Amino acid sequence: MAVYVDDAGIWWRQKRRYHMSADYLSELHEFARQLGVNVLWFDGVERHPHYDITAEQRQRAIARGAVAVSKREMVVIAREIRRDG
Template identity: 35%
Template sequence: MDGNNSATAGDAMSVYVDSAIHALRGRLMCHMFSPDLDALHAMARRIGIEQRWFQDPLTMAVSWPHYDLDQTRRAVAVELGAVICDRYQTVAMAAIIQGRPDKLRRIRALADPGRAFTPARHVPEWLAEQGFAQAWDW
């Protein structure tokens, strides 16, 4: 990976952390997420996060599945291969996770086409099924 933490096509990653940093109980927090819940939970275990902290839209009032991370665990996740996403990439991944191609089309119109980003391995197939080109530039 390069200094911008972008992945090449051959290095497709499946776990992501966002660049949104929010204060929560005196700590700076962000989100860790993936369309692949097994990969997400595996990364959580690797960085020392308990699965009971998983934010599950099936059981909680949240819009997408994720973990909240403090900055220390975010740094470890990135060292272990998590991909840093900007706000458009994060919202695009949330739309993919939610199965919302309509939302994804609107986001693509707003996103910076110059950003290097590789989605999870199964995302190109899902995008093709939804009518998007396989070589969709993020």
């Protein structure tokens, strides 16, 4: 099981945002909770469930063991997320 953060760096509200996903949906939600990511930042789109996170949150996620991946790798990973509740 793993959590992943991409390098997308999309500008939104004057900050760069990144995507965070995981092998399991429950793992993703728990990791986001531990980082203090607002649950409203979860985008549960069917093909790419993820959280949008700031650069600071991305750095903290990597420090806590999240795997840094490219934005292309993230699309593949997020499509394979297991919806375990």
